[in-house]
Amino acid sequence: MKILVINSGSSSLKYQLFNYEEKTVIAKGLCERIGIPNSNFKHEDASGRDINEGRSFESHSDAVRTMIDTLLDPEAAILESLEDIAAVGHRIVHGGPYFSKPTVMTQSSKDAVRKCFPWSPLHNPANLTGVEVCEKLMPGIPQVGVFDTAFHQTMPPKAYMYGLPYRYYEEHNVRRYGFHGTSHAYVARRAAEMTKCGGDEHRLITCHLGNGSSFAAIKGGKCVDTSMGLTPLEGIMMGTRCGSIDPAIVTFIAKLEGDENKDVDYIMNNESGVRGVSGVSSDFRDLHAAASKGNERAKLALDMFCYQAVRIIGSYIAALGGVDSIVFTAGIGENDAALRKVVCDDLNFLGLKIDEEINASTHGKEVKISADDSSVEVFVIPTNEELSIAIQTVEVLGLA
Ligand code: AMP
Numbered sequence: 001m002k003i004l005v006i007n008s009g010s011s012s013l014k015y016q017l018f019n020y021e022e023k024t025v026i027a028k029g030l031c032e033r034i035g036i037p038n039s040n041f042k043h044e045d046a047s048g049r050d051i052n053e054g055r056s057f058e059s060h061s062d063a064v065r066t067m068i069d070t071l072l073d074p075e076a077a078i079l080e081s082l083e084d085i086a087a088v089g090h091r092i093v094h095g096g097p098y099f100s101k102p103t104v105m106t107q108s109s110k111d112a113v114r115k116c117f118p119w120s121p122l123h124n125p126a127n128l129t130g131v132e133v134c135e136k137l138m139p140g141i142p143q144v145g146v147f148d149t150a151f152h153q154t155m156p157p158k159a160y161m162y163g164l165p166y167r168y169y170e171e172h173n174v175r176r177y178g179f180h181g182t183s184h185a186y187v188a189r190r191a192a193e194m195t196k197c198g199g200d201e202h203r204l205i206t207c208h209l210g211n212g213s214s215f216a217a218i219k220g221g222k223c224v225d226t227s228m229g230l231t232p233l234e235g236i237m238m239g240t241r242c243g244s245i246d247p248a249i250v251t252f253i254a255k256l257e258g259d260e261n262k263d264v265d266y267i268m269n270n271e272s273g274v275r276g277v278s279g280v281s282s283d284f285r286d287l288h289a290a291a292s293k294g295n296e297r298a299k300l301a302l303d304m305f306c307y308q309a310v311r312i313i314g315s316y317i318a319a320l321g322g323v324d325s326i327v328f329t330a331g332i333g334e335n336d337a338a339l340r341k342v343v344c345d346d347l348n349f350l351g352l353k354i355d356e357e358i359n360a361s362t363h364g365k366e367v368k369i370s371a372d373d374s375s376v377e378v379f380v381i382p383t384n385e386e387l388s389i390a391i392q393t394v395e396v397l398g399l400a
Contacts, residue, residue, distance in 0.1 A: 001019075001020040001021060001086045001394070001399065002017055002018065002019060002020065002026070002079070002084050002085050002086060003017070003018045003020050003085070003086055003087055003088075003089060003390040003393055003394060004016070004017050004018075004085050004087075004088045004089070005017075005018065005088075005089045005090075005091070005386045005389045005390050005393075006088060006089070006090050006091070006130050006134065007090075007091040007130075007386070008060060008090065008091075008126050008127055008129060008130025008131075008133075009123070009126050010122055010123075010125070010126040011032070011033055011034045011035060011036055012030065012031060012032050012033070012034060013030070013031045013034065013060060013063040013064065013067070013130060014028075014029070014030050014031075015027075015028065015029055015030075015067055016028040016386045016390075017045075017071065017078070017079075017085075018386075018387065018390045020086070020390060020394060023387060023390075025386075026045060026046045026078060027043065027044070027045035027046065027070075027071060027078050028043070028044055028045070029041070029042055029043035029044070029051075029067060029070065030042045030043075031055075031057050031062075031063035031066060031067065033057070034057040034058075034059065034060055034062070034063050035057070035058060035059060038054060039054070039055060039056060039057040040052070040053070040054055040055065041053055041054075041055040041057075041066060043067075043070050045071075045076060045078050046078065047075075047076040047077060047078060049076055051070070060126075060129045060130060060133045061133050061136070061137070063133075064130075064133045064134060064137050065137060068082065068137060068138070082138050082141065083140075083141075085138065085141055086141075086142075086394075086397075086399055087141060087142045087143075087144055087393050087394070087397055087399065088134050088138065088141055088142070088143050088144065088393075089102070089144045089146050089389040089390055089392065089393030090105070090127060090130055090131050090134070090143060090144065090145050090146065090389075091127065091146060091148070091182065091385070091389055092113060092123075092124065092127040092128070092131075092145040092146065092147050092148070093120045093123035093124055093127060093147070093148045093149070093179065094116040094119045094120035094123065094124050094147070094148070094149055094177065095112075095113075095116060095145075095147030095148075095149045095150050095153075095177075096112070096115060096116040096119060096149070096173055096177065097153075097173050097175070097177075098112040098113075098115065098116070099112065099145070099147045099149070099150050099153075100150055100153035100154075101150055101153075101392075101396065102144050102145065102146045102147070102150065102392040102393060102395070102396040103144065103145050103147075103396065104142055104143070104144055104145075104396065104397070105131050105135070105143040105144065105145050109145065110128060110131065110132070113127070113128050113131075113145065114128065119177070119230060119231060120231075127145075131143050131145065142397055144392075144393040144396055144397065146182060146388075146389040146392045146393065147181065148179045148180060148181045148182055149177040149178060149179060149181055150181050151178075151181030151182070151184055151185040151216075151223055152176075152177060152178030152179075152181050152184075152216070152223045152226045153223075154222040154223050154224070155176065155178070155223055155224060155225060155226065156224065159176065159224060159225040159319075160175045160176040160177070161175055161176075162174065162175065162176070162229075162230075174230055175230065176226070176228075176229045176230060176234075177228075177229070177230060178214065178216070178223070178226035178227075178228050178229070179212070179214060179226075179228045179232045180208045180212070180214045180216075180228070180330075181223075182385045182388045182389060182392070183206075183208050183329060183330065183383040183385050183388070184206045184208060184214075184216040184218070184223065184226070185388060185392075186383055186384055186385065186387070186388035187206050187208075187327045187329045187379075187381040187383055188204055188206055188216070188218050188221060188327070189221070190327075190366065190379075190381050191204055191206070191325050191327050191379055191381060192204075192221055194366065194368065194379060194381075195324065195325050195377055195379075196377070197324045197325070197377070199220065200219075200220035200221075201219070201220060202218075202219070202220055202221070202324055202325070203217075203218075203219055203320040203321070203322055203323050203324045203325070204217075204218040204219075204323070204324065204325045204326070204327065205217055205218070205313055205316045205317070205320070205323055205325075205326045205327070206218060206326075206327045206329065207309065207313070207326065207327065207328050207329065207333055207343075208329050208330045208333065208383065209309070209328065209329070209330050209331070209332035209333035209336075209339075210330030210331040210332060210333070211238065211239040211240075211282065211331065212232055212238050212239070212241065213235070213236050213238045213330070213332070214226060214227045214228040214232070214235050214236070215227040215235065215236070215309075215312045215313065215316060217316035217319050217320050219320055224319060224320065225316060225319050227312055233268060233269060235312065236305065236308045236309060236312060237272070237273045237274060237277070237304060237305060237308060238273045238274070238282075239273050239274060239275060239282030239283070240269065240270050240271065240272060240273045240274075240275045240276070240282045241268065241269050241270075241272055241273045242268045242272035242273060242276070243273065243308065245268075250264055250268075253267065274287060274301040274302070274304075274305060277297060277300060277301040277304060278290065278295070278297045278298040278300070278301040279297055280295060280297070280298045280301075284302075284331075284332050284336055284339065286298075287301055287302050288302070288336075288338065302339070305339070306339060306342045306343050306346070307346075309343050310343055310346040310347065313326065313343070313347065314347075317350070323350070323376055324376065324377065325376065325377040325378070325379065326347075326352075326376060326377070326378045326379070327378075327379045327380075327381050328340055328369075328378070328379070328380050328381075329380070329381050329382065329383040330383055333380065334362075334364070334380055334382050334383075335363070337359050337360045337362065340354070340359055340369070340378075340380070341354065341356065341359055341360075344359075344369075344378060347376070350375055350376055351374065351375030351376070352370065352374050352375055352376040352378065353370060353371040353373065353374040354369050354370055354371060354374070354378055355369060355370065355371045355372075362380050364382055365380075365382070366379065366380070366381050366382065367379065367380050
C-alpha cells in the first residue's frame with residue numbers, strides 16, 4: 001500500500017511517498033519558492049533519480065502537478081497510476097478545539113480548519129491549500145488532515161486554561177493547544193515500545209528540541225501538559241522565538257518602539273530566542289562554536305536554554321508525580337550530545353545518570369542513553385513526523 005504525505009507551506013510543498021508495509025520512503029521531494037521568482041524542484045526516489053533544478057511554480061497547483069507527473073513518469077516506475085495511492089495525509093498545524101484526532105477532509109472539516117486560521121495565519125491557509133489542490137488533482141483519493149495540536153487535546157482544563165477572563169475562552173477559544181503533536185506522539189509511541197516500565201502508569205517527558213522546541217508531559221500515552229500554548233511562541237526560548245516572558249514586556253516593547261503595531265510579534269518570533277540573546281545565530285552548532293571561542297553571549301544563550309529545559313522538565317516531573325522516561329528528539333535533541341549531558345547532569349538529583357560514552361556517540365539512531373543504574377530511562381529517538389502522519393492516516397481510514 002502506498003501513502004503520500006504532504007506538508008504544504010506558504011511558499012513550499014514537501015512530499016514523501018511511503019511503501020506502508022515496509023515503512024520505507026520510495027520517493028520524496030520539495031517544491032520551493034512557490035509564487036516567487038527562481039522556484040526550485042528537488043526530488044529523489046527509489047529508481048535512483050535525483051532531481052534538483054529550477055522549475056516554475058506559480059501556484060501550489062503547479063507544484064502538485066509537477067509532483068504527480070514526476071511520480072507517474074513511466075521510466076522511473078514509481079507509480080503506475082494515481083489509484084495506487086491509497087490515501088494522502090496532510091500535515092495541518094492548528095486544529096484548534098475542533099480536532100483531537102486525524103480526520104478525513106470533508107467540507108465541514110475544511111470549514112473547521114478555516115476557523116483556526118487566526119491562530120496559525122502562516123501555516124493553516126497553506127496547509128488547506130495543499131488539501132484543496134490534491135482533492136482537485138487526485139479525485140477519489142481520501143485526503144486526511146493530521147494536526148500538530150491533536151495529540152495535546154487530552155490535556156485537562158487546569159493545564160490548558162490561561163488566567164484570563166473566562167469569556168476569552170468561551171467566546172474566542174483562547175487556551176493552550178500545544179504543537180509538534182505528531183512528533184511527540186511518534187516518539188511517545190516508540191518510547192512505550194522501548195521502555196521496561198510502560199503501560200497506563202508510564203510517566204514520560206518528551207523533549208522536542210529543534211529550531212522550534214516544545215516539551216510534553218505524557219501519562220500512559222496521553223498528553224497531560226505541554227509547553228507551547230495558543231501559538232508556538234510559548235515555552236522554552238527557541239532559535240528565534242522568545243518563549244515564555246512576562247506578558248507586560250509586550251506592551252513595554254511596543255511603547256519603546258513608538259508604534260503600538262511595531263511588529264512586536266515579529267521581534268518575539270524572529271529576532272529573539274538564542275539568536276536574539278547571543279547575537280550570533282539561531283543554530284546551536286554556531287552557538288557551541290562561538291562559545292568555545294569565548295563568546296560570552298553565545299555561552300549565556302546556551303546556559304539559558306539548558307536552564308529553561310531543566311525547569312520545564314522539573315515542573316513536568318511534579319505534574320506527573322515522578323518520571324519513568326525522558327526522550328530527546330528533533331535537530332538539537334537528536335544531535336547535541338553536549339547539551340543533553342548538561343540537562344541530564346542537572347537532573348542527577350533524581351538519580352538520573354547517563355552513559356556518557358553512549359550519549360556522545362549517538363547519531364541518528366534510537367538509543368537508550370541512560371546508565372543501567374539510572375532511576376530514569378533516557379532515550380534519544382529520532383522523530384519521523386512524515387511516517388507518523390502516514391501511520392495516523394492509515395489508522396483513521398482503517399486501512400491497516
Ligand atoms: P529541526 O527544527 O528539528 O530541524 O532542528 C534544527 C536545529 O537543530 C538547527 O537549527 C540546529 O540548531 C540544531 N542542530 C542540528 N544539528 C545539530 C548538531 N549536530 N549539533 C547541535 N545542534 C544541531
